[in-house]
Amino acid sequence: MKRPLRSTLQFAGSVVVGLGGVSAVLYFVGWRGTLEQMRALGVMGVLSVLGMVVLPMLAWILCWSVILHAHGIRIPLFRRVGAQLSGYSMTYLTPTMYFGGEPVRAFLVADKERAPMTRVFATIIVERFLGGLSMVGFILIGSFYAIVSPALPMEEKRLLIASLAFVTFWIVVGFVNFAGNLKWISRIIRFLGRRIPRWQDPLGRAANKVSETEDEVGTAFTKHWRATLLALAIQGVATVCAFLRPQVFFHFSAGHGLTLSQISLLFTLNVLLSFFLWITPGGLGTSEAGLIGIFHLVAPQVTSEGVVAYSLIFKFAEWLLVAAGVGYMLQRGVGFLGRKRESPPAPPP
Numbered sequence: 001m002k003r004p005l006r007s008t009l010q011f012a013g014s015v016v017v018g019l020g021g022v023s024a025v026l027y028f029v030g031w032r033g034t035l036e037q038m039r040a041l042g043v044m045g046v047l048s049v050l051g052m053v054v055l056p057m058l059a060w061i062l063c064w065s066v067i068l069h070a071h072g073i074r075i076p077l078f079r080r081v082g083a084q085l086s087g088y089s090m091t092y093l094t095p096t097m098y099f100g101g102e103p104v105r106a107f108l109v110a111d112k113e114r115a116p117m118t119r120v121f122a123t124i125i126v127e128r129f130l131g132g133l134s135m136v137g138f139i140l141i142g143s144f145y146a147i148v149s150p151a152l153p154m155e156e157k158r159l160l161i162a163s164l165a166f167v168t169f170w171i172v173v174g175f176v177n178f179a180g181n182l183k184w185i186s187r188i189i190r191f192l193g194r195r196i197p198r199w200q201d202p203l204g205r206a207a208n209k210v211s212e213t214e215d216e217v218g219t220a221f222t223k224h225w226r227a228t229l230l231a232l233a234i235q236g237v238a239t240v241c242a243f244l245r246p247q248v249f250f251h252f253s254a255g256h257g258l259t260l261s262q263i264s265l266l267f268t269l270n271v272l273l274s275f276f277l278w279i280t281p282g283g284l285g286t287s288e289a290g291l292i293g294i295f296h297l298v299a300p301q302v303t304s305e306g307v308v309a310y311s312l313i314f315k316f317a318e319w320l321l322v323a324a325g326v327g328y329m330l331q332r333g334v335g336f337l338g339r340k341r342e343s344p345p346a347p348p349p
Contacts, residue, residue, distance in 0.1 A: 045253060079109055089321070292307050
């Protein structure tokens with residue numbers, strides 16, 4: 001079977017699995033109660049949910065713009081917005097919540113003269129890495145509450161600590177590597193090239209490109225450190241929006257709030273859930289089932305119908321951004337193919 005067809009079938013299969021999972025969850029918790037919770041939001045609640053989804057996107061665009069400007073890359077605003085939405089869409093639709101769309105974003109803005117691919121990709125790595133740093137900061141708050149909370153069983157605490165240690169370890173490794181420009185990634189690729197002679201040339205070329213990108217990333221943490229700190233602060237705005245999502249939803253839908261410890265725990269456990277169970281497009285089915293368990297542990301006053309309504313209403317808002325990103329990718333793809341057809345053939349040698 002050809003690779004494009006296999007990929008299409010795999011994606012279609014994951015969509016079917018996700019829709020089946022959502023249907024099963026709605027069947028067991030009650031779809032009427034879930035719809036009632038959604039209707040209870042009201043106009044202001046829906047607008048608040050949209051704001052909690054759109055504001056992080058604006059923060060990510062601004063954060064990336066700051067990093068691009070610091071690296072001397074000038075890209076029109078519409079193109080930056082379209083690339084950010086496209087990258088978000090690919091990440092959202094692939095089996096990982098936090099990575100996946102970066103190559104698409106780089107491809108949509110890279111230019112040989114004004115924006116070399118290695119430099120553009122370096123800015124994306126920095127932007128994503130700063131997002132990880134901001135997220136880890138809030139996770140540490142949630143982990144503190146988790147460790148001291150009597151509501152969380154010891155087995156879950158151990159799992160939480162192990163998962164947090166795993167995520168934090170790789171964030172620290174990345175920070176040390178990039179800030180010190182130690183080039184561990186390109187060194188590993190070159191080492192593999194020496195060990196596999198048949199792949200030595202292609203791996204050597206790949207290592208050279210990765211080394212250039214590492215140089216650019218290292219520059220962000222040394223020469224452009226002020227812009228990097230500003231970008232980190234902007235990333236914090238996006239993280240705060242994710243942190244406050246349950247508080248906003250249940251304030252409008254149920255008229256009650258959550259404590260800081262509950263919000264912190266919900267954020268931390270939801271991040272870890274997204275890392276390991278985002279196996280369908282948008283986390284359909286898996287995230288709803290996982291959130292029911294998380295809310296049952298942390299905020300038992302919230303009904304299962306309310307949890308599913310909370311998850312689905314934010315997914316509906318996120319799918320608006322996904323649709324915009326996919327639309328931009330299709331537009332750019334059609335335009336690119338049209339220019340290729342219209343360009344005159346190269347003269348024979």
